[in-house]
Amino acid sequence: MFDLLGLSAQHEMVYRAMLQRSDLNVAGLAEYLAVSPDQVREALDLLADLALIRLDPHGDHARVVRPQAGLMALLAKVETEVAVRQRQVEATRAAIAAIATAHDDHNQVGESRILEGIDTVRERLAELAHTARTECLSFTTGRGQSPDTIEAEGPLNQLALQRDVRIRNVYQDSFRNDPATLAHARWMASLGAQSRTTPTLPMRLVIVDRETALVPIDPDNPRRGALELHSPGVVAGLVALFEQVWRIATPFGEQIALDEHGLTPQERELLRLLAAGHTDESAARKLAISLRGVQRLMTSLTERLGAASRFQAGVHAGYRGWV
Template sequence: MFDLLGLSTQHEMVYRAMLERPDLNVAGLSHHLAVPADQVREALDLLADLALIRLDAQSGHARVVRPQAGLMALLAKVEAEVVVRQRQVEATRAAIAAIATAHDDHRRVGEGRLLDGVDAVRERLTELAHDARTECLSFTTGRGQRPDTMQAEGTLNQLALERDVRIRNVYQNSFRNDPATLAHAQWMASLGAQSRTTPTLPMRLVIVDRETALVPIDPDDSQQGALELRAPGVVAGLVALFEQVWRVATPFGEPKAPDGDGLTPPERELLRLLAAGHTDESAARKLSISLRTVQRMMTALAERLGASSRFQAGVQASQRGWL
């Protein structure tokens, strides 16, 4: 019945049993429902993630949140996510339609032109870098940049930064594992540029002064060249796309040092989010990191706490004052 809320039939059964018998512990629920104890613990972890049960910091036991509050709040989250997702789909559809229209009409003077091949794109980027007055925005996809590419871009970006041109770039997370790209980003940061990363990017993109944009002819094959767009409506849509990605991307820099409890800021924030009822997916969105990273962080925290389950990890974290 509650599949939409992320509850399986067994999860719902454990939840209903806790409502009827709040005095039962894990062993009691296992006996009452004729379900193995490890499955009860797994259900409790999920119910805690969904904020349908909460930990009592003093006793360390779980208590059920009133259905009127817990289930309705969960449904409200689902409804809000659906609305946001629909808006993103509509915005993406509009951007695709705008790009498609501009691509069909690329021969129009003042609206755009075709840049055939990589060499043509590089030549145009050099011109734009020299002409930039206020701002350069870009998406960089792939696993790592070639040294000659980074050297050429670095020289142009340095000249632009010296003219007080603001530079912001979003890389894919895979670039974090490339030492050369990391060093390049750190060097650019020392000059005043800003870089962030995100798990995926829709395509390569360069926007100069919010007036000119370069997008690939084929997002899967940048060697084919790019389309230069100047139509205000199209460029505005691409700027909006960049800003949306930038807001949720992770700053490209060194991790912060652990605090007095040995927790890094992302780890403490993850614990806080999970204790507040966020799922792994919503915590990942809040922290601007991937779901796999959240799960890896949670596994490491559970090991440090000596916990065998997510629910037990929450109890231990509360007792240690980490929450």
């Protein structure tokens, strides 16, 4: 209980025994507590150093200082040390803020900031996780999250959720086939986060407190880094985009619903992409699935349409209102 004052459990035990049995000497305390005399002497030396007892220079007895005086004096000393430490922490915080501001100004371009490289982006996300107040919205593209990304994001998300920051994330449907991402999403849900999926996403995106947005410098290569945006108009537009996608996305844990034609959202999106002129390779990148996955989906759709070729499948799909 008194470790804050510098007393271990054993020191406290000896101190309490002395309060109860002021008549006992070192040998008596050792017998009373079932410890060795050396342990009692070590405790007495420390208690004397802390001015909680006064040793008898001519014997092996000690007198206990009134607890209200001795313990309260120790506590006052600790409180003074804590106050000094807090002032040091605040001064350090101010210095860090000044350095961070100078660094940010160096990389600032108007109301945006350039974050070069994936490591810089991750460092900035860590900062935002500590400062987020109300909400974090995000789009996560690709087939699944890498183990190092999950390991890096997990503690940060947990920290934000413990501060009642609302987290909503939209993945691509392809993530439903990745066991590690599914496990991560379930763990996040157990902490209060919400996740949904949709066939395609326009880009990676993070929005914090509807004030700060991170978008990739190159949507096709997120490892190049990100742009940090603060313009209220731009951020509001990205929030509106997120909310539009969120409304039509399917919550994790729910079966993906089929439309009136029996199509999954991924199948319908594939037909739309191919009708718009995308190749199988391009459609695979958009859907974050393999080329073989696209070909399997297309074979299934062609058979269901009763078509003899992909061209004929496109005609039939248009005729039936599938695209």
